[in-house]
Amino acid sequence: MSRKLGLTALSAVAALTLAACGGEGAGSNNNTEDAAPEDLSIGVSMPTQTSERWIADGNAVKEQLEAKGYEVDLQYAGDDIPTQTQQIDQMITQGADALIIAAIDGTALGSQLQAAADEGIPVISYDRLIRDSENVDFYVSFDNFKVGVAQGNALLTGLGLPTEDNPEGTATGPFNIELFAGSLDDNNAFFFFDGAMSVLQPLIDDGTLVVKSGQTEIEQVATLRWQQETAQRRMEDLLTSTYNDGSRVDGVLSPYDGLSRGIITALSNNGYGPTIDSGAQPMPIVTGQDAEIASVKLIADGVQSSTIFKDTRLLAEQAVIAAEAFLEGEEPEANNTEDYDNGVKVVPSYLLDIVTVFADDIQAELVDTGYWTAEEVEAGQAE
Ligand code: GAL
Numbered sequence: 001m002s003r004k005l006g007l008t009a010l011s012a013v014a015a016l017t018l019a020a021c022g023g024e025g026a027g028s029n030n031n032t033e034d035a036a037p038e039d040l041s042i043g044v045s046m047p048t049q050t051s052e053r054w055i056a057d058g059n060a061v062k063e064q065l066e067a068k069g070y071e072v073d074l075q076y077a078g079d080d081i082p083t084q085t086q087q088i089d090q091m092i093t094q095g096a097d098a099l100i101i102a103a104i105d106g107t108a109l110g111s112q113l114q115a116a117a118d119e120g121i122p123v124i125s126y127d128r129l130i131r132d133s134e135n136v137d138f139y140v141s142f143d144n145f146k147v148g149v150a151q152g153n154a155l156l157t158g159l160g161l162p163t164e165d166n167p168e169g170t171a172t173g174p175f176n177i178e179l180f181a182g183s184l185d186d187n188n189a190f191f192f193f194d195g196a197m198s199v200l201q202p203l204i205d206d207g208t209l210v211v212k213s214g215q216t217e218i219e220q221v222a223t224l225r226w227q228q229e230t231a232q233r234r235m236e237d238l239l240t241s242t243y244n245d246g247s248r249v250d251g252v253l254s255p256y257d258g259l260s261r262g263i264i265t266a267l268s269n270n271g272y273g274p275t276i277d278s279g280a281q282p283m284p285i286v287t288g289q290d291a292e293i294a295s296v297k298l299i300a301d302g303v304q305s306s307t308i309f310k311d312t313r314l315l316a317e318q319a320v321i322a323a324e325a326f327l328e329g330e331e332p333e334a335n336n337t338e339d340y341d342n343g344v345k346v347v348p349s350y351l352l353d354i355v356t357v358f359a360d361d362i363q364a365e366l367v368d369t370g371y372w373t374a375e376e377v378e379a380g381q382a383e
Contacts, residue, residue: 032097033329037069042323043091044072045101047128048079051226051258052382053290053312054102057127060316061100068324079225081108088112092119098323102126104225105185106342109133122326126319129187131342138332139340139349140318142310144188148195148255150308150356151287155251156199157358158276158285158305161208163199165356173208175250178238179215180231180263181222182255187342192255192289193218200253212249213242223259232262239270248272251285257295260288260304275302291357293372297380299359309355309365318350 032040042065046058054076062072073091077084084104091099092115099116103109106128113135116123123130125139156163160171177200182189203209204216215221215238223230231254243249249267254260263286267273273283288295288307298304322332334348341347357365366372376382 032327035097035327037327038071040097040327041071041073041095042098042100043088043094043096044074045084045088045091045099046074046076046126047084047102047104049076050079051290052292052294057102057312057316060313061126061319064316064320065323068320070323077104079104081105085109085112089115092116092121096121098122098124098327100124100126100319100323101130103128103130103186106131106187107185122323124319124322124326125347127188127315129340129342129347131187132344133342134344136342136345136347137326138322138334139347140315140322141188141340141349141351142315142354143351144191145195145198145339147289147308147310147354148192148197149199150195150354151192151253151255151289151306152196152199154287154306154308154356154358155196155253155285156203158287159251161203173203174210175208176212176243176247177209177251177253178213178235178249179211179221179253180234180255180259181218182259183224183226184219184222185224186226187340189222189255190218193221196253196255209251212247213238226256226258228258228262230262231259232266235263235266236269239266248281249284252287254287255289257288257290257292257304257307260286260295260307261298264298264303273303276305277302291366291371293376293382294380296357296362296366296372296377299357300362300377302359306356306358309357309371310352311369311371313371314352318352322350 044061046054049055058074062074065072075087081104109130110133113123113133117135122137125136127141129139130136153163157166159175160169162169181193252263254263272281276283285305291307291309295304295307325332336349336351340349355365367374
């Protein structure tokens with residue numbers, strides 16, 4: 001009896017010590033270790049439903065958590081920051097035991113994360129790093145710098161220039177290119193752009209590539225909220241301001257399929273295409289990311305050149321593994337503890353690998369792996 005009391009007293013001290021550590025040891029004053037998954041609920045906050053990738057992410061996380069027995073509260077915030085903060089506040093007041101968050105603005109969630117930490121709720125930052133808060137317990141994503149490197153290399157390969165992956169390239173240039181980046185409030189946008197520029201800058205410096213508009217700074221080429229229409233408008237402006245002298249754009253670095261579709265629309269409205277192989281005014285080489293089905297069809301049809309495939313099923317799996325570890329009172333296993341400094345601390349991360357997809361890779365990488373069916377690729381939409 002006394003031994004039992006002693007243990008209880010000890011664990012009370014341990015709990016107090018843990019709680020005093022604040023953000024450290026998520027789940028500290030939120031005793032989930034002994035609970036059955038059925039009694040635990042996980043809030044999943046996703047940025048928007050306008051992009052099909054986030055729908056796939058949300059569904060995959062929800063399905064995989066439910067398969068393990070957890071209750072899931074999945075919310076989409078319509079790319080509106082106040083909506084996302086309000087949804088997360090509500091998840092916390094409704095007693096979420098863990099949070100999985102893909103932020104709209106990576107810097108806007110400080111007070112929500114503080115509230116989560118105060119309740120001992122572990123927070124997993126999903127694909128986009130949440131910045132400026134010590135209360136981010138784990139980060140699951142892809143190797144985002146590598147995504148940018150792959151996009152830069154895909155642009156070179158599309159143009160026929162030699163690269164490490166494609167030493168057979170025989171083109172020499174010079175080629176006119178334009179650069180696009182993602183949303184400046186998304187940490188990933190910088191990783192993608194820096195990765196791509198690590199490949200492109202030396203060729204810009206030696207004249208093989210010419211950014212005719214002169215716009216090479218991320219602030220000049222960024223696209224707020226990753227919006228397709230914004231990219232389309234900027235491409236249209238570039239064509240009018242820079243390419244009205246008979247010159248042509250040969251390639252466009254685009255970091256995301258949604259932007260690529262806006263860029264392609266602008267180009268086809270201005271006499272390019274319809275395909276990369278069209279005679280007089282071929283469609284420029286346009287890169288992408290996410291293997292969104294509408295873009296996979298454009299790639300199959302020879303309109304868009306490439307995309308970067310990031311398997312959202314595997315990302316969801318890592319988020320679920322991390323949530324489960326925290327709920328069981330353990331730390332999830334990280335494979336990167338160096339690269340993702342959120343301004344306050346380096347967040348332990350699990351980064352997944354990526355695959356570059358050109359038309360010839362669609363079958364093996366996207367259809368054979370069950371990501372899209374051949375019918376969906378043919379139709380250009382999810383079933
Ligand atoms: C990024 C993400 C990309 C793309 C983009 C627009 O954060 O890493 O894969 O989805 O958002 O949604």
